Amino acid sequence: MFKILLVEDNEMNRDMLSRRLLSRGYEVVIAVDGESGLAMANSACPSLILMDMSLPVLDGWEATRRLKDGPQTKHIPIIALTAHAMAGDRERALEAGCDEYDTKPIELGRLLQKIEGLLGAITSKAHSPAA
Amino acid sequence: MPLEDFSQDIVNTVREPLLMLDTTLRVHSANSAFYQTFHVTREETEKRLIYELGNGQWDIPALRTLLEDVVPKSSVFNDFELVHTFPVIGRRVMLLNARKLKAGNHGELLVLAMEDVTERRRSEADMLAVETYAQNIVDTVREPLLILDTSLRVRSANRAFYQTFQVSNTETEYHLIYELGNGQWDIPDLRRLLEDVVPKSTVFNDFELVHTFPVIGRRVMLLNARRLQAGNHGELLVLAMEDVTERRRAEEEVAKAAADLKAIETFSENIVDTVREPLLMLDTTLRVHSANRAFYQTFHVTHEETEDQLIYELGNGQWDIPALRTLLEDIVPKNSVFSDFELVHTFPVIGRRVMLLNARKLKAGNHGELLVLAMEDVTVRRHAEEEVARAKETAEEANRTKSMFLANMSHELRTPLNAILGYSEMLQEEAELHEIENFVPDLQRIHSAGKHLLSLINDILDISKIEAGKMEIYLETFDVGSLINDVVGTIRPLVEANDNALAVRCDDNLGTMHADITKVRQSLLNLLSNSAKFTKQGQIDLDVTRQTTDGREWMWFRVSDTGIGMTAEQLLKLFQTFSQADASTTRKYGGSGLGLALTRRFCQLMGGDVDVHSILGESSTFVIKVPVVVSEVPALGSDGTVASHTITATSDSVDDEMTHFGHTMLSLDDDATQAGPMRRFLTSEGFAVPAAGDVEDDRSVALSAAEVR
Numbered sequence: 001m002f003k004i005l006l007v008e009d010n011e012m013n014r015d016m017l018s019r020r021l022l023s024r025g026y027e028v029v030i031a032v033d034g035e036s037g038l039a040m041a042n043s044a045c046p047s048l049i050l051m052d053m054s055l056p057v058l059d060g061w062e063a064t065r066r067l068k069d070g071p072q073t074k075h076i077p078i079i080a081l082t083a084h085a086m087a088g089d090r091e092r093a094l095e096a097g098c099d100e101y102d103t104k105p106i107e108l109g110r111l112l113q114k115i116e117g118l119l120g121a122i123t124s125k126a127h128s129p130a131a
Numbered sequence: 132m133p134l135e136d137f138s139q140d141i142v143n144t145v146r147e148p149l150l151m152l153d154t155t156l157r158v159h160s161a162n163s164a165f166y167q168t169f170h171v172t173r174e175e176t177e178k179r180l181i182y183e184l185g186n187g188q189w190d191i192p193a194l195r196t197l198l199e200d201v202v203p204k205s206s207v208f209n210d211f212e213l214v215h216t217f218p219v220i221g222r223r224v225m226l227l228n229a230r231k232l233k234a235g236n237h238g239e240l241l242v243l244a245m246e247d248v249t250e251r252r253r254s255e256a257d258m259l260a261v262e263t264y265a266q267n268i269v270d271t272v273r274e275p276l277l278i279l280d281t282s283l284r285v286r287s288a289n290r291a292f293y294q295t296f297q298v299s300n301t302e303t304e305y306h307l308i309y310e311l312g313n314g315q316w317d318i319p320d321l322r323r324l325l326e327d328v329v330p331k332s333t334v335f336n337d338f339e340l341v342h343t344f345p346v347i348g349r350r351v352m353l354l355n356a357r358r359l360q361a362g363n364h365g366e367l368l369v370l371a372m373e374d375v376t377e378r379r380r381a382e383e384e385v386a387k388a389a390a391d392l393k394a395i396e397t398f399s400e401n402i403v404d405t406v407r408e409p410l411l412m413l414d415t416t417l418r419v420h421s422a423n424r425a426f427y428q429t430f431h432v433t434h435e436e437t438e439d440q441l442i443y444e445l446g447n448g449q450w451d452i453p454a455l456r457t458l459l460e461d462i463v464p465k466n467s468v469f470s471d472f473e474l475v476h477t478f479p480v481i482g483r484r485v486m487l488l489n490a491r492k493l494k495a496g497n498h499g500e501l502l503v504l505a506m507e508d509v510t511v512r513r514h515a516e517e518e519v520a521r522a523k524e525t526a527e528e529a530n531r532t533k534s535m536f537l538a539n540m541s542h543e544l545r546t547p548l549n550a551i552l553g554y555s556e557m558l559q560e561e562a563e564l565h566e567i568e569n570f571v572p573d574l575q576r577i578h579s580a581g582k583h584l585l586s587l588i589n590d591i592l593d594i595s596k597i598e599a600g601k602m603e604i605y606l607e608t609f610d611v612g613s614l615i616n617d618v619v620g621t622i623r624p625l626v627e628a629n630d631n632a633l634a635v636r637c638d639d640n641l642g643t644m645h646a647d648i649t650k651v652r653q654s655l656l657n658l659l660s661n662s663a664k665f666t667k668q669g670q671i672d673l674d675v676t677r678q679t680t681d682g683r684e685w686m687w688f689r690v691s692d693t694g695i696g697m698t699a700e701q702l703l704k705l706f707q708t709f710s711q712a713d714a715s716t717t718r719k720y721g722g723s724g725l726g727l728a729l730t731r732r733f734c735q736l737m738g739g740d741v742d743v744h745s746i747l748g749e750s751s752t753f754v755i756k757v758p759v760v761v762s763e764v765p766a767l768g769s770d771g772t773v774a775s776h777t778i779t780a781t782s783d784s785v786d787d788e789m790t791h792f793g794h795t796m797l798s799l800d801d802d803a804t805q806a807g808p809m810r811r812f813l814t815s816e817g818f819a820v821p822a823a824g825d826v827e828d829d830r831s832v833a834l835s836a837a838e839v840r
Binding site (some may be wrong): 106 | 424545546548549550552553554556557560605
């Protein structure tokens with residue numbers, strides 16, 4: 001079972017998305033701001049992080065940069081989630097080190113595809129040395 | 132004897148030389164005048180033959196003729212003129228008179244009296260020369276002269292007279308002046324002159340006589356007269372007639388010209404005074420030559436305070452303005468004209484003014500060079516312009532604020548909407564999971580209404596971003612085929628909802644394009660969803676082709692349907708924001724009315740455009756044209772935004788729209804009465820409207836018109 005870290009400050013979005021991921025068989029851990037997200041990533045060792053970009057305390061871009069700098073966390077795929085459907089946001093997210101990007105409101109099917117894509121890559125990588 | 136002595140005394144007293152010859156022409160005696168005149172003695176003279184006198188100096192052929200031929204045949208002869216050059220006394224003109232006398236015992240004697248007229252003859256010759264000379268002068272004088280005697284008869288006239296009045300000598304000389312030329316000189320004024328004025332003075336000048344002569348017409352004559360004592364001719368009146376007809380005419384013309392000039396000057400002065408903008412005429416030393424009424428009124432000054440003053444000294448130095456000095460001393464001397472020099476100055480009396488100065492250097496005749504300085508008071512105009520600029524700035528600011536507000540609001544709206552969509556979706560899943568199937572349709576309605584609301588909000592956000600100049604394009608290279616698959620997958624449910632058939636035709640090798648995939652996708656979805664919405668049980672076609680025009684590769688996405696079509700008016704408003712075909716359409720079909728406007732803006736941002744044409748009640752065709760490789764430059768402003776472009780797009784007028792689509796339009800209406808008005812409307816809007824007959828023909832015309840496009 002994959003463990004997904006959801007960093008999201010909006011309670012309803014957090015509740016909704018975590019419940020839907022849970023119902024799809026994922027284990028979900030929660031953080032409500034960038035800093036706690038950073039701590040959680042280090043302590044909980046998630047397989048993937050869903051990162052809201054507009055976060056209090058430490059914003060998603062900065063949190064992503066630090067995660068990608070951390071030796072313990074740099075391999076964890078991050079999907080940026082943002083309400084700003086601006087072209088620049090996508091670039092900025094990728095620049096910060098995000099592996100994928102999706103806009104809110106979440107279209108669950110599309111997001112699941114992206115999650116599965118990234119996790120599948122990890123799985124195949126994880127399996128390749130053994131193969 | 133005493134008697135003889137007496138007569139001898141008389142002979143000697145006579146002052147003219149006398150010579151008494153006997154019949155043999157020997158000198159009997161001479162008188163003392165003879166001896167004195169010819170410087171000879173008695174001894175050299177008496178008893179000598181006349182021809183031998185003074186060594187033969189009297190042997191003169193003419194004298195011989197006289198003495199030997201003339202005298203013998205007559206007892207007396209008079210004034211025989213003898214010209215001879217004597218050795219001692221020189222050339223002499225002698226007037227010889229002879230008498231034959233019975234001299235008693237002396238027999239017959241010839242008394243030869245010699246009158247020496249040398250001097251007289253000389254002075255007579257001189258006189259003649261003078262007279263000829265005078266006559267020549269008189270003849271040479273170009274003005275007619277008439278010489279009258281005291282009885283006013285013409286003594287003579289000069290050539291000029293004869294020529295001027297076209298008369299001859301004989302018609303003139305010795306005629307009374309009044310009778311000349313059949314009485315044409317019998318002029319009352321002339322009579323008054325000759326009979327009243329002349330007798331009382333010896334000279335009079337410039338008596339002007341205006342008279343119409345039968346032959347030569349109306350003349351203006353300037354008469355000058357002199358009374359002269361003309362020697363033996365007695366008193367004469369010289370009447371000089373100067374024909375000043377031409378001169379008078381010229382003078383009149385000059386006077387008229389001067390009057391005209393004066394009138395023009397007055398006229399121009401009046402104009403200058405009438406001109407509502409203040410004018411100042413300066414001389415080259417920058418002193419005021421004159422000013423017009425507007426100047427005095429505008430600046431509340433008088434003539435006296437102004438004229439001949441240095442401009443800088445006017446009104447206690449209120450015109451001593453550095454900018455004006457620069458203008459008058461630096462700019463004006465180097466140019467003969469300058470325009471619209473703007474001068475802002477606060478005048479003591481009239482306050483702050485914005486003046487537009489215009490100057491012309493003029494050659495003002497005898498006034499020398501003048502500088503005309505026209506001052507247009509544009510204070511009010513400038514104020515108005517500033518107001519307009521401020522108002523425009525305020526309006527633009529308000530518009531930006533509105534756009535920012537909409538952008539922010541739509542973001543705020545999306546957060547709760549996300550929750551609505553998410554939870555309704557979740558409830559739907561859970562209802563299915565727990566087999567509470569009867570909840571599902573309602574949950575689906577909540578979800579679909581939420582999706583609709585979200586798309587409206589997204590459209591508003593996009594338009595706001597465009598209007599706020601914040602819309603950016605993100606270019607990437609993507610596979611067109613995949614995009615089409617994606618789009619068709621998304622739109623198919625909507626197409627099928629109205630029982631429409633969708634046919635997709637793509638060129639074999641569409642390949643990739645470099646553009647903003649999100650905007651291309653959204654544009655295609657907009658057009659396809661429109662077609663799906665406005666077509667029922669019809670056909671929707673999507674044709675994707677690569678085209679090359681002007682050496683550039685384009686991707687054409689043609690979306691056509693067999694839907695309700697549009698009227699000309701609807702087509703004209705089609706791409707305007709918040710404008711669906713009409714309000715009833717919005718009620719019937721929903722939508723924000725932003726879709727097409729956004730689609731067009733998106734395409735324009737990428738350097739492309741959207742074309743449309745439609746046949747009411749039959750079909751609509753939209754074509755998206757986007758460069759295969761979109762360049763950053765044309766869509767983006769220098770600051771990285773598309774502000775200027777989108778402002779232009781936002782302010783698109785109907786006319787602007789016209790230039791982008793529909794050069795040719797076909798109007799179809801089964802009601803023949805509608806054909807005329809529609810054609811007129813379309814033509815007035817700049818469309819070419821091909822002639823069309825029945826429906827079958829119209830289809831072909833429509834097709835060919837579409838081909839042209």
